[in-house]
Amino acid sequence: MDFSELEFIDSTGLGAVISAFKHASEVDGDVYIANLQPKPRMVFDITRAYRIFDVYEDVETALEAMQEKKK
DSSP: OBOTTOOOOOHHHHHHHHHHHHHHHHTTOOOEEEOOOHHHHHHHHHHTGGGTSEEESSHHHHHHHHHHHHO
16 A cells, blocks of 8 residues: 555544455455555554554565565
8 A cells, every 4th residue: 555645544544454454364465555654654653553564665665575475
């Protein structure tokens, strides 16, 4: 998920991301988050959601991580 244009996330939005993670996990998938902006990052830090998700500085790094995991 590219969050480069996401300026704000609340509990409902975070719940939707967690739901996506849950659904992906059920089919052996993953959720990668890239470009987490300062305010959403603060929510991830406060809720410790960063412990659940793979968070990357940019999409390219997230894609590289996805490719590495497939090997």
